[in-house]
Amino acid sequence: MSGFALVPGAVLDESGLLHVGNPLPEQRALAAGTAVVPLGDRRVLAVPGEDRLSWLDSLSSQALTHLAPGESTELLILDPHGHIEHAAAVIDDGETTWLLADADDAEGLLAWLLRMRFRLRVAPRDASEEFAVVGGTAAAVEALAVAAPGGVPLIWRDPWPGVGAGGWAYSVVEPHPGADRDWAEAIVTRSEEERIAAAAARGEIALAGLVAADALRVAAWRPRWSTEVDERALPHELDWLRTAVHLEKGCYRGQETVAKVHNLGHPPRRLVALDLDGSESVLPTRGETVRLGDDVVGVVTSVAQHHEDGPIALALVRRTTPVDAPLTIDAEDVRVAGAQEVIVPPEAGATASVPRLTRLSRRAQAK
Template sequence: MEPDNTDHTFSAVPGAVVSGGMLQHLGNPLGEQRALAQGSAIVPLGDRAVLAVPGEDRLSWLDSLTSQALTQLKPGESTELLLLDPQGRLQHAAAVLDDGATTWLIVDREDAAPLLEWLRRMRFRLRVDPRDASDELRVVGGAPAALAVVTADAPNGVPLVWNDPWPAVAVGGWAYSAVDPHPGAGRAWAEALVTPAEEARLSRAAAAGEVTLAGVVAADALRIAAWRPRRSDADERTLPHELDWLRTSVHLSKGCYRGQETVAKVHNLGHPPRRIVSLQLDGSASVLPEPGAEVRIGDDVVGAVTSSALHYEEGPIALAVVRRSTPIDADLVVETPDGEIAAAQEVIVPPEAGATANVPRLTRLSRRKAATPPV
C-alpha cells in the first residue's frame, strides 16, 4: 500500500510515513524503537480506538460479561478484560480504565465496531450506555516517563492514563510462562487518552523538534519482544491460556461469565491445545513472515505466525501459535514470500501448561540463539 498522508494529524512531521490512518514510522523504525525503549519518544497509536461506557451499572455489568473482576475497580486503576464465546474462545479484548463516572475501553481499531455492537445488545434494562468515543479521544503510547509531555484528558478529574500491567500476574490471574527474567519485565508501557486538540499540539511540537515521535511499527516490535499478546494474535479458536493471557486478563475465581466453564476446565483439569512461542528468525534473507505464515517441522504444519518484527537488538523475531505437542527443541521453518527461513523456538507457554501444573522455571536465553538453517 502506498503511504497516504492526506489530512492526517502527523503528516507534517518531517519523515512521517502515514498509511491506513496510522503513523507507521518516521524513516528510522529501529532508532524509533530505541527511543521508545529508553523513554525518550511517544507514539500516536492510530491502530487503537476508544469506547466509553458511562452509567451507574457499568462496572458490575462489565464484570458479569467478561473475564475480569471489575466491581471493585478504583478510579485511575488499570486492568484489562477479555470477552469470550460460550466455548471459552477469545472474541474481544480491551484495556480498561475507569474515572469514577465512565469506564474507558482501549481496543484494537478493527475490533471496536463489533465489540460496541455486542455490548449494546447486552444492555437489557441496565443503566449503561456504551458508545464509540474515538472522535472524542485519541491514544498516545510510550513509557510513563515519556508521557509527561502529554496532557491526558481528565473528564471527571482523573487523568486517563492506562498503565499496562503486563507481565505482572494480577490478582486472580495465573502465569504459565516460567521464564526468568520475563522479557516483558523491562518494558514500561502506558497509553494516554488525549483530545484531538492535544493530539494536534503534539504534532506541532514534533514538527518543531520539541517532541520525539515514533511510529506504530516500532511500538509493535517492542510488544512482540515482550511476548505481550493483543487481539490480532488470536484467531477464531484461541483460548486465553494459549497466549499466557491469564496473567493480566482473567480472574480465575470471580464467578460466572460467558466461557468461564471452559477457562476453569482447561486450567484445572486439562491443557490448552495450542501454545504461543517466540521465534528468533534467520536474518540472512532480510524478510519477515506475514501473519498467518505456516510454521513447519519438515513438511508437517505445526502452527502459524501471529505477528513479526525487526527488533533493534534481537533482529527478526515473531510470535507464533503452535500445537501443544510440538517438541520444544524442534528445528522449525517458517514460510515467507521469498521462501522458507529457519526459526529457533523460545518457549512462552510450555506443553505442560494447564491442570495447574507446577511448570519448572526456565532461564531465558542470554543472547540471541542462532537459528539452524534447513538442510
C-alpha cells in the first residue's frame, strides 16, 4: 500500500487508504463507477486441489460442491453452537478456489483450514504477498482483475442482498436499501496495485478510500465479519442466511443450531439500522452502548456518514427491544438519538408472518 501515500490528499493507516480528502464525494464516485478503492483490509487465500470444493462444502455453511467457475458466493465457518467464527467471499476459477477474508480474520481462517486438511487433495495458502484486492462497481474493476488460466476473471460480485439457493431473507423492508448497490472485488497482482497507485498519483485514475466503501456497505445493511461479528453472533441475527447459508445442504459444524433457531425459535438478538441525530455533531463509535431509556439493550457495530442518509449506524440489540422504541447511543459525554429501522424482525424465523415494511430513511423519504 506504500505507493498510495503519493496520491494527493491520501490519508492512510495500518488498514490501508482511508480517504483521499473527502469521503462523501468518494462515496458518490464509487457508487457511480468512476472510482475504485484499494481494499487494504482484505486478504487473499488460495485453495487449489481436486477436493477443494467438496472439502469447503463439508466445512462451511455454504453449498459449494457444484460452484461454477466465475460464480460468486460466500461462506461462514461456525462453531459447534452455530456462532460465526470466520467468513469469506468465494470465487472458483476451475482449478483454485479463492477466498477473500477480512485482514484480522484471514490468519485464523487459514490456520483452521490447514488443521482440517486430513488426507484430502487440498493445499490452502495465503496468497496476499502476490495478490491484492480492489473494490468498486463490477464494470469499474473488471479491467483490473487477474485472469485465471482458464480465462475466468477473478472478480467477486457481491450477492447481497439477493437470496441465494437454500438461503432465507429475514428483512421485510421493501425496497431493500442494498438492492441497487453494485459492488465487486477484483483480485489484482501486486504489480497491478502499484500501477494503480502510480496512475492515481498522476491523476489518471480516481480513487476512493475505505471510509467511503464502508459507508456504502452500512447503508446497504451488509454485515461484515470485522464489524458485526462477536463471539456470540449467529447468522440469523445479521440476516446473513440470505447469501452465506444454505439451509438444505448436508451436515456441517453448527448446522443443528442453524436449523433449530430458524425452524423452531428466534435469534436472541437482531440487527437494526439507526438513523442518527446529527445535531450534536458527535458520532458514536463501534462498540458504544445502545440504550432504551437507561437500560442497556445492545451495542453499535458500525457507524458511517452517508452522502444521502447522513449519520447512520448498525447495531445488535436484544430481540425483545420494541421495534418502535426511541433508542440512544452513548457517544463521548452525550447520548445520540437513533431512530430504529427493522432489519431482522423479532419474529424472524421459518414460521414468521411479518407484514412488509417501507423504508424510513432520509433517502427513502426524499424520493
